[in-house]
Amino acid sequence: PDEEVRRQAVARHERLTKPAGSLGRLEELGIWVAACQGACPPRPFTRPRVVVFAGDHGIAAHGVSAYPSEVTGQMVANFLTGGAAVNVLASAAGATVRVVDISVNADTPERVAGFKVRRGSGSIDREDALTDAEVRAAITAGRRIVDEEVDGGADLLVAGDMGIGNTTPSSVLIATLTGAEPVAVVGRGTGVDDNGWMRKTAAIRDALRRARKVSGDPVALLRTAGGADIAAIAGFLAQAAVRRTPVVLDGVVAGAAAAVAEEMAPGARRWWVAGHRSAEPAHAMALDHLRLEPLLDLGMRLGEGSGAVAALPLVVMAARVLAEMATFDDAGVSGPA
Amino acid sequence: PDEEVRRQAVARHERLTKPAGSLGRLEELGIWVAACQGACPPRPFTRPRVVVFAGDHGIAAHGVSAYPSEVTGQMVANFLTGGAAVNVLASAAGATVRVVDISVNADTPERVAGFKVRRGSGSIDREDALTDAEVRAAITAGRRIVDEEVDGGADLLVAGDMGIGNTTPSSVLIATLTGAEPVAVVGRGTGVDDNGWMRKTAAIRDALRRARKVSGDPVALLRTAGGADIAAIAGFLAQAAVRRTPVVLDGVVAGAAAAVAEEMAPGARRWWVAGHRSAEPAHAMALDHLRLEPLLDLGMRLGEGSGAVAALPLVVMAARVLAEMATFDDAGVSGPA
Structure with a gap:
C-alpha cells in the first residue's frame, strides 16, 4: 500500500x-x-470477487470430520447452482463467486477443473500431502487465478475454501508456525463429536511431528502437512500482494494459508484485512500471529469465504x-x- | 415476534x-x-429506513461538548443534501434517510420541522428538559413517525440522533436506570477535552441527582433529564414494537432512549437488535441492561444512526x-x- x-x-x-x-x-x-x-x-469497488478453492484431504478417511468426503464434490455443484451460503451472501454483498476444483476426490464439471492438481491430498498424519511438483503446481494455480481475476477487473478479492477435513491441515500449519500444542489448535470443524475430536487431535499431533521438521521452509511445509487447496490459497494471497489488490480474509483455512503466504512473501499481509474471527481456536492464533484484527466476531465457522463476505459491506462502506x-x-x- | x-x-x-x-x-x-x-x-427487506432525530440541549451552553450548538442545524442541512456519514452509509446499505427537527435551536426547512416541539431542551443540570406537555408531544411525535413510515412501507427501522450535547442526557438516563455513578458513564462524546470532561462529569452528577427522584416513572424521567429528541426516539422504539417492525439500534443516544422505552413498554426490546457497541462507556451499560448483544464493535462513536446502518447489511444477509x-x-x- x-x-x-x-x-x-x-x-x-x-x-x-x-x-x-x-x-x-x-x-x-x-x-x-x-x-x-x-x-x-x-x-468505488466495481468487481469484488470470491474464489472458492475446493479440495479433499486423505485424513478425512480417518474419522476427523462429521461429514463424508463426497460432500466436497456435492458442494461444488451447489456453488455452481448458487445454493450455498457464500452464493447468497455474495449476492447480497455485490460480489460474484467462482469455484475451482484444486483437489476434489471426485470428477467435477470441466469448467471448474482446469487447475486440478490431484484427487485428494495425502493423509498428513502418515504421508506427505503432496509431491514437490504438486505443491508447486498448486501454488502456481493460485497465482494464476489472481492474475486472471485482476486482469478481468476484480478489485477486491476473497479466498474461500470447501473441503471435508480441511481444518485438520489448517490447524497443523498454524500450530507449526505459532509453536502451539495440538490440543490448543484443534476445533470442532463442521461439528465433529467427542470421539472424532480425539481422532482429530491425534492426527494433528502426528502431522505436527512431521511438519515441525520443515517449519522453516513454507513450500516444504505445504507439501508435508498442507494440501493442494491450501497451497493454492497461499499462492493466491501472495499474488494478490504482487498485483496490489486488497483481500478480505476468511476463517481458519484462509488464515492458515495466509500464515504460510506471509512466510513465502513477507509483507504480503499489508494487502489483507481480516474479515472475521472464526469459532475455530486456531484461527485466533493465526490472526494474532499475523497481527490482524478481525472486523466481525459472530461465531461463524462455515468457511467458503462466508465470514469474509459478511464483512465485505463494511469495506465497501468504508471506501464510500x-x-x-x-x-x-x-x-x-x-x-x- | x-x-x-x-x-x-x-x-x-x-x-x-x-x-x-x-x-x-x-x-x-x-x-x-x-x-x-x-x-x-x-x-427480503424492501424499505429499510433511517430516521435522524435532531435536537439541541441547553447543557451544551455549559461547555460539555467539543462543538458549538449551531452545528446541529448545520448538520440538518448536511443530511438534506446527502453529505453526512449516515447518508453515505445508508446509500451503501440500501436504506433511505429522513431527518426530523424535534428540538433544534435554530430554524430548519419546513419539511423537516413538522414535529418540532421546542427550540432546544432545558439545561438538565439545573432545570427540567421539557414541560409535561412537551414530553408527551415528543413521545407522540416518535410514535407518529413510526406510523407514517410503516404505513409507507418501511420494513426495517433505524433511529439516528444529531444534537450537540446529546450524550450528556443520554448518560444521565442510562446511569439512572442502571444505578451507575457519573464517572462510570461519562464519555468523550464528539471529543471533548479534559476540562470539558470535568464539566460534563459535574453536569451529569447534578442532573443525575435530579433524575433519581423520578427514576420509577419513564415519562417523568425524559421530562426531567432527557430531551425532546430522546423522548421522540423512545416513542419511536416503543411504537416499532406496536407495529411489529424490527429495529436496528445505534449507539448511546438510541441506547438511552431504548432503556427508557423498555420501561414504558416492557417487552418492546424483543423487536430490537443492537447494531453495534459504541466507544461511549454508557452504551455498553445500556446494552447489558437490555440484554442485547451488539453485532459490531468497531470503536464507532458518531451517532446519526451510523453504527446501526453499518450493521444493516448483516441483517439483510441473515434474512436472505x-x-x-x-x-x-x-x-x-x-x-x-
Missing part, C-alpha cells in the same frame, strides 16, 4: 463532516483501501464514506469550538 | 446446506427476522441466507456421516 496516499487519506478524513476518529475502525479501513488503490479519494462524505468547508458546518 | 415462526425458522436452518449453527450469529439474526415478520422463509439457501434435499448434498 502507498504511504503517501495513506497520509492523504488520513488528512481527508480529518476534513469530513464528523468528529475526527468518530467512525473508528471504518476510518482505518477506508484509509487502507485508499492506500491499496494508490488513490485518495478511493474508487471516505470518497463521498462532504467536508466541513463544502457543507458549511462549523468545526470544534 | 412470533414463537411458532421462530421454531419453523430454527428447523429450516437445520435443513440448509451447511453444518447446523456454522453461521453463528447470522443464523440467530435470520431467525429473529423471520419471527418479527411472522413469516418463514422471511421476506435463511430464505434463499438450498436445502440438503434440494441440492443433493449428504448430511453428517
